[in-house]
Amino acid sequence: MHESASALLLLAALVASVAGMGWLALSMPVHAQQVWSAPLAAPARRALKVAGAVALAVALGLCLAVDHATMASLVWVMGLTAAAASVAMTLAWRPRWLRLLVPWMRSGPTRP
Template sequence: MSDPTLFFCGAALAALAGFGWLALAMDTHWEQVHGAAPRSAGAVRALRVAGCLGLAASLALCLMADHPSMAALVWLMLLAASAVAVGMALSTRPAWLRVLWPRGRSAAA
C-alpha cells in the first residue's frame, strides 16, 4: 500500500469534495444547486467544517504520498485544479454538486 498514485487520487477527490462543500455553504451556490430548498444555520456550519476537513484530508494524503516539499507543491496544484473544476461545474452543471449534500432536495425536485 505504498503506491503514491492512490494517495494522490484520494487527495484530488478530497480537494474536489472540500471545495464543493465550501461552495454549497454560500447562499448563491446553494440556490444554484438546490433551488429554494431551505437550509439551517447548522447546515451552513456543517458544510464549512466538511469543506475544511476535506481540504485538510487532501493535504494529509499528499503528505502520505511524497516528501513534504513535493507534497506541498502537488497539494497547491490540486487546490487550483479543484477550485476551477467546482467553478466550472457550478457554471455548467450545478446539479452535479447535489451528490455532496443531497438533503437539500425540495419536494418538487
C-alpha cells in the same frame, strides 16, 4: 511505497480536494441557491464549511503521505487549484450536479 499506492493516495487527495471545494462552495448562500433554488439553513452551512475544511486537510495529509513536505505542498496546491476550477465550472455549467456531494440532502434544504 509502491508507485500504485502513491498514485491511489494522490487520486484520493484529488477527490478529497474536489469534495472539500464543493462543500465550501455549497456552504455559500448564492451557490446553494443555484443548486437547490433555496438557501441552506445556518446549521447546514456550518456543517458544510467544517466538512470542506476537514476534506482539504485530509487532502494535505494524503499528499504528505506520498512525498516530502515541499513537494507535497506543491501537489496539494495544484490539486486545490484543479478542484476549485472544476467546482467553478460545474457551478457555471451544471450546478445541480453538485447535489452528488451531499446525498443526505435528497429533498433539498430547509428554509433558514
